[in-house]
Amino acid sequence: MSEALKADICIIGGGSAGLSVAAGAAQMGARTVLIEAHRMGGDCLNTGCVPSKSLLAAAKVAHTARSGHRYGLTPHDAQIDFATTTRYVHSVIQTIAPHDSVERFTGLGCRVITSRASFIDHRTIAAGDVTIRARRFVIATGSSPSIPRIPGLDSVPYFTNETIFENTVLPSHLIVIGAGPIGCELAQAHGRLGAAVTLIDAGRMLSKDDPEAVEVIRKQFAAENISTFEAAAITRIEKTGEGITVILQHEGRENAIRGSHLLIATGRQVTIDGLGLDKAGVEATPKGINVDARLRTTNKRVFAAGDVIGGRQFTHVAGYHAGIVLRNALFRLPAKNAPKALPWVTYTDPELAQVGLAEAAAREIHGDQVRVLRADFAHNDRAQAEGHTDGFLKVVIGKRGRILGATVVGAHAGELLLPWILAISKDHKIGDVASLIVPYPTLSEISKRAAGSYFTPALFSARTRRLVRFLGLFG
Template sequence: MNKVITTDICVIGAGSGGLSVAAGAVQMGADVVLIEKGKMGGDCLNTGCVPSKALLAAGHAAENARTASHFGVSTGPVEVDFGAAMDHVHSVIAGIAPHDSVERFEELGCTVIQAEARFTGPGEVIAGDKTVKAKRFVVATGSRAAVPPIPGLEAVGYFTNETIFENRSSPDHLIIIGGGPIGLEMAQAHQQLGAKVTVIEMMNILPKDDPDLVSVVREQIKASGISLYEQAKTKEILEVADRIRVVIEHDGIEITLEGSHLLLATGRKPNVENLGLSNAGIEYDQRGISVDARLRSSNRKVFAIGDVTGGLQFTHMAGYDAGIVIRNALFRLPAKIDHSAVPWVTYTHPELAQVGMTETDARQKFGDDIRVVTWDYAENDRARAEADTTGFIKVVTTRRGRILGAGIVGRQAGELIGVWALAISQKMKIGAIAGMIAPYPTLGELSKRVAGAWYTPSLFSAKTRKIVRFLLNLG
């Protein structure tokens, strides 16, 4: 017979969101059972955010060495050891893994069960040889790579983000299907590490971002030598003599591409299968578990967070969701999610970061009753000193100056977007940014300068000049 465990909180899934709930709840005095069938740390640590940024860092290092002569530094021919680059990736994972490990969470006081969990009723799950009964459950099972129904795909070998980081030899020609953040980041990393790369996207790349910002990334991607096909339909995939052939339709013309390796980066699919959700009265579909603004499922004892809800699929969203659940489940506070200030970043070079509304979003809601201001990296002294002036910052406000959204494309955009996320979350007006003191010379001055540009039309108007002359004439 299964051993029965009774607990306060049972968390299913030890990715970013699940670990945040478990760590927070147990340290606040709750009894916590944490169940994970795979690797602790989930997708983000093992096959997502961490390895992709580590591989990008290796690629950027190679590219920096190639372009060092711009600064008067001679490096000679750049040689890339692809296997060593992957060693770097896995050393980064190994360095972070203890923070997410079974041992750490057992030391915190959690009961960790390494098995597949399945609901058997509205208030219990089975995991291995144990039955867990809990006052509250949190489903945080994440998502996995979606595999599109392309004719011939099932007969060829391909990578997804779950397998690409196990590859230790540089592809001769990597074909990537999907021009979202994952596809573009892996395209640039592999190109900088020496591979020929082709990206195929059925729509336009980075469709959720501001098109003006995306155009800068597009130009840089093409300039680097990556072949990019947008608005292209993938019709068929074949394997011929150990080569991958991808047949696409682009601009009304059928084109056959041939490469050595294939990477699918065509979105994510929530992990809802084999959880017994129907047994617990939890409503779900192929998009994920349905939740309300408090992240409760149709079974009010069961919360769902992160990718499995089909919402914004970012690691920091799972962490944010965890805080909402803790307030609801432990303190019985009616905390609700607010996605008005969620930042996201694509870590290509240049980086592209966004928070709040894009200009298109704002015009759809407010019409022409908005203001848009921009400031170029080329006008920033730090960017000039570092010879990296590609990009700009764009801010959208109401006519009265309340910040609705901001986007940045350029060096360290992901680091710069934080101040705008804070401003939007606190409903600040743009004057707060214009009035701050930014250290010189920093890229952070971009935010202050773009905020100051919002006031330029009024500060240097004919009306202002008349007022100044009047006051000066008073003596």
């Protein structure tokens, strides 16, 4: 027999956005229904952030073992048991999984339904043999890998981020199509674990990041023998014996890249098929569900959050969206999706982190009012002590010392970005960072050094020297 439920809020999707909304709503007393057809935790826990960073951590240990000569250690060619590495990755997922589990959310007071969901009218959803009529709905169904149309691709086996972490055999030669964050991270991880790697992209590597910062990553990849083909046109893919051959045009020449395995990392597409959006009066395009500034869809009872609305598809953005939805859906507060400081990090080694405007974008908007401050890791004593001197911090400044953006490429760049996120969020001026007392020796000193350079021209100018000499006349 079918069951009919009534709820204050019904969420479709148990990924980052959906879980955050469900946990908040249930703990604040709302009758909450959460629907997830696949795995709780969504892409981030199962096939994205958690497994990729775990694999990168294992790869970094292997790389460190091979490069100890600079510290007086005999380099050791680490013997990789890739099946054990894969088990480590899954052990991390399993450790975190209880936090996202059906049991935890049931304990919080949610009704969790494990089934596919589809709207049957503006206020009702069907999920398995259950119908849910709710005051508010949240669509948080996320995204999935976007597969390019390449002749021959459908005739060869390939991985995406949804399947590669199930692989227990180290590829002898992994070909990665797509040099965005996912492609770059997994290319470097597999290379450090012992695979030959070729990275291919139709454009440039990490195209949404500062080109000067990307060049640091590019040089590191070259040093690690990761073959990179940028601005390459793939003409076809062929199955050859036990492997795969990718035929491409690059710099006026045809190249045939032969590998054992193929990874497709060419971006994401929103997951909206089968939701019955038309029956709910919810408008969408292939780029995502249409929402207003309050994350309401064209049906004002229905909100959408996370990857499914397109734009910057990050776990932390999904969490931010969840807060906006809760304020609007439960408290009727007109909270808007207008982040002042949106950060993102690519977790290669070295890392590349960005918040606010990059230099080129800032100059397009603010013209000659822009000033760029810079500090290199090579001039940081902690970086020298640890032997990680590649990279820099670049801060973009506008009128009257206003901080417009920051880019960090180097060791622990993601951790070093926090003061700049705070500064932009709270409209701090560059002097607020320059006046901080920062412990020595830390990598964080790079932020103070860059901020202090804003005042250097005036502080050590001829005018200042004249003033000091004048004041000296009075004893």
